[in-house]
Amino acid sequence: MFSILALATHILANVTEAAKMVDGSDLAPSNKVRQIRIAGDLMLGGVFPVHTKSQNPDEPCGEIAETRGVHRVEAMLYALDQINAQKDFLRGYKLGALILDSCSNPAYALNQSLEFVRDMIGSSDASDYVCSDGSDPRTRSINKKKNVVAVVGASYSSVTVQIANLLRLFRIVQVSPASTNADLSDKSRFEYFARTVPSDDYQAMAMVEIAVRFKWTYVSLVYSADEYGELGADAFKKEARKKGICIAIEERIQNKKESFVESIDNLVKKLQPDKKVGARVVVLFVGTEYVPELLKHTAERMKLSAGYSKKKIIWLASESWDRNNEKYMIGHNRLAAQGALVLMLASQKVPSFDEYLLSLHPGSEKFERNKWLRELWISKYKCSFDLPPESTENRCEDARQTGDNFHADDKVQFVIDAVYAIAHALQAMKSKVCPDDAIETSWISRYSKKPDICHAMQNIDGDEFYQKYLLKVQFQDIVGKNFRFSPQGDGPASYTILTYKPKSLDKKRRVADDDASDGSDYVEIGHWSENNLTIYEDELWWGADQVPFSQCSLECRTGYRKQLIKDEQCCWACSKCDDYEFLINETHCVACELGWWPTEDRKGCYDMSIAHLKHMRWSSLYSIVPAIFAVIGIIATLFVIVIYIIYNETPVVKASGRELSYLLLISMIMCYAMTFVLLSRPNTIVCAIKRTGIGFAFSCLYAAMLVKTNRIARIFSQASLSAQRPLFISPLSQVVMTSMLAGVQLIGSLIWLFVVPPGSRHDYPTRDQVVLTCNVPDHHFLYSLAYDGILIIACTVYAVKTRKVPENFNETKFIGFSMYTTCVVWLSWIFFFFGTGSDFQNLSLIDEPLPRKAKVKQAVETGSFGKALSVTGNVPKHVSPITTGETYLILEACQVARLVKQAVHTYVFGCPRNNGQSLVVKFGSS
Template identity: 25%
Template structure:
């Protein structure tokens, strides 16, 4: 109450100072009056507690003189609004219903002061000042200025711009203000508007609801039109912010619809819409803005657009005309919650002007309504009105229910339902305040407020915590910003076959629901104004499929991009992926690049043609060795077999068979044991073979040397035991080399991913290159030594000399292995194994054919030469 006294005292002091000079000579007690008394159309009802209301019962006003050559007149209102008047009457009905309710505010009567803003800020502010500071009655400065506040709470207004201005004023007095139609999200700022509440969701909730619909139909390339006022500009900021945060799309264009009928601006905006590739246009604008826009849309014949309507024009009947429906049919819109108000129609039918008080300012709204409905005039005399009688004379006894008027159409109560909830919210808050028990109150020292001396700010505490359910089943409560729990209806403009229009409810957005997706949509019932009868596509760029990545286009919105295929070894398994992911080391991307598959494991396999060929060659060589071995065994007593130590010949055949068989260890999936065994078996088998050849060559030289005079002592160094010992000794050296190599740095299987990106080469790494080099070098040393000794014996007699065959075999052997080294080093993966197998087989076949081919030829085809006489015959020396 102290704050109330101080505010009134400040006003009194200000008014006194302003008028001091003109009242200097006044006598008696100092007195002052309000600087101006506002003449406003309205309706009043007395009661213990008064609630205020501001409604737009007229469409527009005529401005007063702006040159101030005389005292300015009040604005003149024109164009009566049945909808605005019905909203005002809904508040009157709610107050009347509460007064008849024995459970809500028992023994307390509510009254109201309802004013017409005419859709004009000047009128709206005048009404707010009248309700907060009184109606202009004089008061004495030397009195206490104590009294009840003119109103305890205000219901209104319908415009965000006007509500911002009004709330800024009434917040100074902490008068609760509950709006039924102002949606600007800026009003949720409690620091600027501490006493503001609303029963309509803010634009922030409306934007979120709109975005859910856009996501449902995957519309990402959007055009946005907004009205050029607080409502539209705040929505634009909120929409852009939420759109960016959600990542659900981007704007092709954003345009503000002009307040005035600027043809050039409208032509430019519609031209942008026509050129744009966006198929979805979202309009947060008033019905009046849309009317101007649609005239230009029709003129330029801009079809093929999917319109999204804000709550400001979703249910606008003025746009549902045959000329606009080819363009607007199929519109999806967000509408505020529709409700049922039982008894309202009967209450409206009881409206009747009081013929005894027609001149009373309080009755002007009812009088205007009656004249607009029945097209008559209230006149106190039969005198002419502006020179002639305008229509018929009103009697006040006309029957309202027999008239077809928009006023009585209660099938779509949306703002009226919000008015109804706003009045009940104030009533419930007042009821809770009066139920306070002293000692447990919310005010200083747990005190309670009382009806006598009740201050508006005391009601704010209870209004913030109000929570009730309407008869329609909707819960009403306010969050910390004064916003109501958001519920929206989703509307669809249907163009019926008979040419009529129906705006049908096809869904709901209810943020009270315990669901991640608060949108409930009956998609099968939606009318689409397209040939396909399906939702349109509205994207700047088609979604990038799996296997590609999204690359933004420089200087264009984020919804415009190119789809770049993932590189080899990378994949993306989601649409619109911003980057490709590298496959794990042992995996590779498939041709579509949408997933990774295991890399091909490559090794020299028995199942592939190359492996089959080498295996066949190896087994053929082994078989050939067995055949030769059988031939030699069968003819072991013949001179050809017995000549030059048949034991060494059999040992060479056995070692060659081992050489052929060891090549099989290089084929197949490398294992640890095969990697270790293959090189050791190869090295020992060849050393055994070459050492036998070396000893055989040495024996040949010793025999011919012994046949010469004085050379008989040579043979004692090449007896059977010496030959065997030499072979064993030379072979043991290789065994020691292999053992040392395997123990120090053993060959192991290795998955090589460096040769090929999409393959894994399973190979045996040698472990120690030095060990492998020593193994090959030792074989090469023996082979070269055998070749040199055989070369020295080239001039021996032909019939008895096989040194030339040893020379040729060693020549083939050395040539193969000399060619092997560079080929092995430069061959990747399994081909390195194939090269080594080929070298083993080639050298083994070379030795087998060169050493045993001529002998088998004699044994099988020239048995007459297989005699001692033939072998001991003199041959012609080779010069």
């Protein structure tokens, strides 16, 4: 065992020497209290920043720190008092303490922490050693020291890491009430470390959630050149990348004053908050001592002299921002801090501790046990102790604390939680390893002797104590909350969000004492816990009506995509998507399918044919005009038919070929009726009529004309050869021949319908046009009209052949004229029919501002108008020349009572008179 002691002593000596080399001095302040010791059965260590770090390289410690130092020391002592006062707790064991000052200096703190190790070596059990002469070893029992079973501290992460690296060598458990360094959760490096506060990873998550909440996608990052700053900044950048937040400027502040000032000046120069866009929000991961200088140089650089400036920086600060530090509010620092958002660990005031702290005064027992209180009194009240009676200086013995402007440290709750966590772990361990051991707790037995603790707990194994007991503790803490460690040894992740704003704007959530006269300008605006962010909107204040803008680029308007600049996801130029494209994300446009159009918000497409199906409107001018012509044509044709029926038995009607004339007139009505088919909404029936009706109507028309001209041609051709009557010139044969010729067209159309069943379909001439049309292309109608073309050509041939018949048969001249014009019109009509585009109404939304809508609509309606007008206008050229003369002749002959005598041939046509006789009109040639 002597070799083990020698090895431990050797390690201790090496560590001590290393600590001295780090600081370059012996690190022992000549006039400062280095530690306080409270006797007890089980000793707890404590490390707190009672003093700030000295700016003098020859002195490790600077000024005394009241809140972060002395208050935390007293919080530990207060917790020990509360635990020791519970006689049933630890079954009578008393907890003692060895509390050290870290001076906020990692090297000095490391040297101080050697006291914990010295106690461990100095308290070795004498029974473990044997003297060389065989006698029992003798030890000094007067000042026998006890092992430190666990250490509470430190505060700054950089100090905590140094101490943890030392304590792990000796397997001493450490519980920090303030260090949030994310690396401390790494159990491969810090296997005996726990803390009552969360890791900075959670703080970074909370800060990122705040930035996302206010749409701050472009921020600057300032961090100190230490473990707290660098690891906190790394955690923030990691979380920011996940949420699409970019770092505009990243500044690492050095410890040296010259470098610090230069870093701040460079930062403010780069921010350029006078621009419309840019990073106005600055995320801070710096130590407490950096913030006053940061605020000072920012106020000077931005010339903040009074009121709120729209150009000022908005700070988003980590929990290292000390709201109780008066240096933050000196001069124009207050103006630079206005509007800042500060994360604080979610802690509550401990009223009983505040009362305890305010009750401390010189001369009281609890005041005198903490030697640092004397130094605090001297610094705070500008007084002296132990003055002679005749002295006129301020006597510290007379100074008392009051509740005015009193603020206990924010982490008092976590210090108390750390002490209680260790105590509960010791209680659980004692119940396990020493179930029958108890110390008499009566007053007589308690003070009549000093009993020893259970042997199993005299040398506690740190690994067993940490894993089996400390990490498994659960208890209700001093403020009534349930406390437990995470598997990594971290405390509950919960933060309070504060803002700093002028006193006149303070409302109901003031973060201070109930007395509003305390002058606090920090107001609670929300909280964050386990990825759940809550913001109190009515408490927000940035000196303006809207949330500060902190983005690299303005948001793109609807229908524009973000074109990233140099692959920077937060900086972009806005590029317009095509009219038919929608946004699948912020950077990519995708074309809608044919027949679909982007929604108003450009986040998807809608089916135009379903949402706004349109067809040729009867109220449209393009429908009214051809419909009027068709109606006029039908009326005129019906008028002729009525005349023919009335005078059906007259020689004029008989001579014109009544049967063919009626077929011709009915065919004309059919052609006029096709106008309404062309203007109707396409469906199966309409498309079937369109495919058969147009061709059949024209075939009936031209078949009747062909049979009529053929009959005349054969009569005069046969007359020139012989007096024999030609065959098939009777009315019945004429009707049969016409029916046979028209039947060819009808049979062909029916076969076409069988091969290609009729129906409608959507056509897409352009992106913004959906046309409802029949399910066959327009050029297929040319096949149907080809047969009509053959009939037209045959009619024209016979019209030419009969052009020289006698004048009494001048009907053939009219037919010839009709056929000549038909050939010309049909040639032009084919190009007009198939060249005007689709023949049905555009299906696009009328009130949707689609590009080219007016042009497309006009073109489509013009197409329908042209086709309908072509069919309608193709008929009068047959009605007018052929039937007008005969109709006029009948009406004129019936209105005048005169005879026209001719010299050679006489043809008698009778018109009925009112007296029952007949008016005989003779037409002939002289």
